[in-house]
Amino acid sequence: MPAPNNRFAFFNGAFVPIEQATVSVMTNTLNYGTGCFEGIRGYWVPEEEQLLVFQLQAHMERLHRSARILFMQLPYTVDELCTIALELLRREGFREDVYIRPLVYKRDPAIAVQMNGLNDAFTMFALGFGQYLAGSAVKACVSSWRRIDDNIIPSRAKACGAYINSALAKTEALLNGYDEAIVLGGDGQVSEASAANLFIVRGGALITPPLTSDVLEGITRQVVAQLARDQLGLSVVERPIDRTELYVADEAFFCGTGAELKPIIEIDRRMIGSGQIGPISSALVQLYADTVRGRISEYRGWCTPVYV
Numbered sequence: 001m002p003a004p005n006n007r008f009a010f011f012n013g014a015f016v017p018i019e020q021a022t023v024s025v026m027t028n029t030l031n032y033g034t035g036c037f038e039g040i041r042g043y044w045v046p047e048e049e050q051l052l053v054f055q056l057q058a059h060m061e062r063l064h065r066s067a068r069i070l071f072m073q074l075p076y077t078v079d080e081l082c083t084i085a086l087e088l089l090r091r092e093g094f095r096e097d098v099y100i101r102p103l104v105y106k107r108d109p110a111i112a113v114q115m116n117g118l119n120d121a122f123t124m125f126a127l128g129f130g131q132y133l134a135g136s137a138v139k140a141c142v143s144s145w146r147r148i149d150d151n152i153i154p155s156r157a158k159a160c161g162a163y164i165n166s167a168l169a170k171t172e173a174l175l176n177g178y179d180e181a182i183v184l185g186g187d188g189q190v191s192e193a194s195a196a197n198l199f200i201v202r203g204g205a206l207i208t209p210p211l212t213s214d215v216l217e218g219i220t221r222q223v224v225a226q227l228a229r230d231q232l233g234l235s236v237v238e239r240p241i242d243r244t245e246l247y248v249a250d251e252a253f254f255c256g257t258g259a260e261l262k263p264i265i266e267i268d269r270r271m272i273g274s275g276q277i278g279p280i281s282s283a284l285v286q287l288y289a290d291t292v293r294g295r296i297s298e299y300r301g302w303c304t305p306v307y308v
Contacts, residue, residue, distance in 0.1 A: 038102050197216065227288065
């Protein structure tokens with residue numbers, strides 16, 4: 001549910017009361033999923049009385065890439081999108097962690113299964129947001145649903161319609177008593193979670209599926225890899241991961257804007273490592289938390305202050 005101070009949206013080129021930011025039931029994107037979006041977090045830092053938006057520009061750059069893949073035209077530059085996001089947050093006056101959702105969509109009331117020849121629109125809203133995955137660690141399963149591949153719906157575009165694949169996998173996991181799903185690609189090798197990237201730890205190295213395993217080009221994935229190299233001196237390897245390699249990993253964790261960094265202690269009823277949060281995962285959780293809240297000067301540039 002929206003937070004009580006979720007009062008505004010950027011809609012049709014202006015900031016309007018949230019209840020006025022509505023579309024017709026005939027809107028093409030509502031009927032066919034012909035849109036793309038981003039998810040961006042902002043973190044309230046009470047000691048600074050400041051709200052810091054993490055990797056704002058990187059997210060807006062990815063939104064532009066998604067739109068390009070999907071034959072969509074964004075009417076705003078990356079810098080303009082960043083400015084809109086910051087102004088929206090200032091109008092809301094958030095003093096809590098937030099989630100920002102920019103959305104590009106086909107606005108025409110058209111029964112037309114196509115991307116071309118339809119008008120595009122842009123909107124953005126924000127709301128207070130806590131943990132996406134509850135608890136300090138999670139239990140996961142390998143889903144019976146396979147990951148869509150790049151020649152079906154491109155994973156590097158955050159396409160609205162693609163997330164029915166994620167929803168099916170996540171729903172199956174929840175109904176079977178797990179917290180999250182791990183999906184395999186068409187080749188039977190590990191891809192990612194329903195809405196997060198995946199790392200395992202073996203022999204002191206971080207291992208993650210390559211981008212060619214139909215994973216989202218995760219911004220948090222890149223951040224975690226850099227933190228692991230810079231701060232912990234770890235090697236980070238991108239290579240295919242077999243399903244059974246999950247079971248023999250020393251540690252495993254999910255990462256993403258929504259998920260943040262969440263250790264996995266069990267997969268398919270098998271304990272990962274000792275069944276407790278491992279030392280590398282624990283260190284990265286703390287490093288990530290400090291980074292997004294601007295506490296590590298080396299990475300402060302990744303954080304954009306809202307209140308100036």
